[in-house]
Amino acid sequence: MDKVFKVGLFGLASNEQNTLGSIFKLAASRSRQYTLISSDKRPQAEIILVDADDQNAINEWRSFSVHHSAIPVIKVTKNLPIESGSDIYLRRPLTLKRVLETLDKVTIEAHKYVPELVIGGEDKVLDEEANAALLGAVQGAEKASRSGFKALVVDDSLPVRKSMEIQLGLFGMEIDFAETGEEALEYIKKSVYDIIFLDLMLPGIDGYKVCKEIKSYKMSKNTPVVMLTGKGSRFDKLRGTMAGANVYLTKPVEQEKLKEVIKQYLPNTTAA
Numbered sequence: 001m002d003k004v005f006k007v008g009l010f011g012l013a014s015n016e017q018n019t020l021g022s023i024f025k026l027a028a029s030r031s032r033q034y035t036l037i038s039s040d041k042r043p044q045a046e047i048i049l050v051d052a053d054d055q056n057a058i059n060e061w062r063s064f065s066v067h068h069s070a071i072p073v074i075k076v077t078k079n080l081p082i083e084s085g086s087d088i089y090l091r092r093p094l095t096l097k098r099v100l101e102t103l104d105k106v107t108i109e110a111h112k113y114v115p116e117l118v119i120g121g122e123d124k125v126l127d128e129e130a131n132a133a134l135l136g137a138v139q140g141a142e143k144a145s146r147s148g149f150k151a152l153v154v155d156d157s158l159p160v161r162k163s164m165e166i167q168l169g170l171f172g173m174e175i176d177f178a179e180t181g182e183e184a185l186e187y188i189k190k191s192v193y194d195i196i197f198l199d200l201m202l203p204g205i206d207g208y209k210v211c212k213e214i215k216s217y218k219m220s221k222n223t224p225v226v227m228l229t230g231k232g233s234r235f236d237k238l239r240g241t242m243a244g245a246n247v248y249l250t251k252p253v254e255q256e257k258l259k260e261v262i263k264q265y266l267p268n269t270t271a272a
Contacts, residue, residue: 004033008045011057019094047106052077072110100129112170147172149266154184155199181205188220200229208243215244224265
């Protein structure tokens with residue numbers, strides 16, 4: 001599903017605003033899109049661009065940020081500082097690659113939006129900017145502090161495990177992976193998990209039996225189990241519920257639904 005992010009501006013000359021508008025129009029075919037909003041709608045922005053070379057723009061943004069500090073900020077400048085700290089910069093001149101790569105990275109890191117990584121869906125070809133932003137965000141997530149939560153992902157599909165590794169990693173989780181039900185049960189006996197993602201169709205023991213075993217162990221009986229499956233019938237969902245699954249997600253899993261599940265069972269992960 002396409003997502004259009006609202007971008008608010010502080011400063012930036014009219015020619016640069018026109019350049020941004022043109023870039024956003026050229027990128028209108030992407031699943032991740034952007035649109036400029038007027039100054040009176042800046043509180044609704046999902047990303048803010050600030051002209052770091054204009055002191056008046058900086059001052060105006062600082063006053064604005066007192067009441068809107070949660071909106072991620074990108075500082076536009078001609079000369080990048082040697083030490084940027086946690087600040088995000090966009091270097092002038094504004095080119096399509098620089099603008100989209102920087103904005104994409106912010107949507108991944110701040111909004112956890114990764115439409116290219118659909119769990120259980122067919123592989124998608126990432127455009128150059130999205131791919132670069134994704135790699136940069138993943139590297140940043142690897143260096144970031146951990147949330148303290150630990151997840152187990154049980155799936156025999158390498159693409160599914162890789163997409164889960166990236167998406168859960170963005171929430172600061174530590175992750176173990178199992179390819180079979182038998183392997184998953186070995187992990188369960190050795191470690192305590194905060195959440196388990198379990199595929200239904202596994203080689204050997206299927207997901208229903210694995211879920212029943214998980215719920216029978218003292219250490220894991222209260223651990224939320226998210227069952228992932230390509231089947232979506234009421235009967236399959238009923239079997240999953242009877243086996244003890246807390247929630248049932250049909251693959252390909254929409255990213256927003258995955259985020260809702262994480263927020264429901266691990267509400268503090270968004271601060272990771």
